[in-house]
Amino acid sequence: MYSHPDRLRQFLAGMTGISMGAAVAIAQKFPWKNYKTFADVGAAQGAVPVQVALAHPHLKGLNFDLPQVGPIFDDYVRGFGLSDRLSFQAGDFFKEQLPKVDVIIMGHILHDWNLEEKKLIVKRAFDALPRGAPTSSTRPSSTTTGVRTPSACSCPLTCSSRRPADSTTPGPTALHG
Ligand SMILES: C[S@@+](CC[C@H](N)C(=O)[O-])C[C@H]1O[C@@H](n2cnc3c(N)ncnc32)[C@H](O)[C@@H]1O
Numbered sequence: 421m422y423s424h425p426d427r428l429r430q431f432l433a434g435m436t437g438i439s440m441g442a443a444v445a446i447a448q449k450f451p452w453k454n455y456k457t458f459a460d461v462g463a464a465q466g467a468v469p470v471q472v473a474l475a476h477p478h479l480k481g482l483n484f485d486l487p488q489v490g491p492i493f494d495d496y497v498r499g500f501g502l503s504d505r506l507s508f509q510a511g512d513f514f515k516e517q518l519p520k521v522d523v524i525i526m527g528h529i530l531h532d533w534n535l536e537e538k539k540l541i542v543k544r545a546f547d548a549l550p551r552g553a554p555t556s557s558t559r560p561s562s563t564t565t566g567v568r569t570p571s572a573c574s575c576p577l578t579c580s581s582r583r584p585a586d587s588t589t590p591g592p593t594a595l596h597g
Pocket residue numbers: 435436438439461462463464465467484485486489511512513514526527528529558
C-alpha cells in the first residue's frame with residue numbers, strides 16, 4: 421500500500437473517519453493545559469493531532485510516521501491552517517527513537533504487532549518521555565484504563581505512563597478505543 425499513493429491516501433482518510441470520535445474525546449478530556457508538546461506516533465492523516473491542536477492553541481505537535489505518510493498529513497493539516505504548530509517527522513518506530521516531547525499518543529498501533537514488538541514500541545515511548553508524562557494508546561475494540569510500566573506490561577497492552585519521580589501515584593492517562 422505504501423508504494424501506491426492513492427490507496428495510501430484512501431486508507432489514511434479512512435483512519436480519520438474511524439478515529440474522529442476518539443480524537444475529539446482526547447482533545448476535550450485530556451489535561452492538555454499541563455503540557456506544551458506532543459507526538460502522535462503513527463498519526464496517519466492526522467485526525468488526533470488536528471483535533472488536539474484546534475482545541476488547544478498553546479500546543480505544538482508532531483506526527484511520527486513512515487515517510488510516505490508525510491505529504492498526506494501535511495495536506496490535511498494545511499486544510500485546518502495548523503501548519504505552524506503541527507509538523508511531520510518521518511521515522512520507523514522499530515528503527516528509531518521517538519521524538520522527545522511532553523506527551524506521546526498511539527492510536528490503533530499496538531494491536532498490529534506481537535508482544536515483543538509491542539514491548540519495543542512502548543519502551544521507545546517510555547524512553548522518549550520525561551518523568552511523569554502520560555502516554556495514550558488506543559486499540560480497536562475496547563477501552564481499558566490503567567497504568568503500566570514497560571516491565572509490568574502484558575498483552576494486550578493498552579497504556580503506559582511514567583510516574584512522577586517523587587510520587588507513588590500514576591501520571592495522568594488518556595485512553596480511547
Ligand atoms: C492503523 S493506522 C492508525 C492511525 C491513527 N493512529 C489512528 O488511530 O487513526 C497505523 C499508522 O501507523 C503507521 N505505521 C505503521 N508502521 C509504522 C512504523 N514502523 N513506524 C512508524 N509508523 C508506522 C502507519 O503508517 C499508520 O499511519
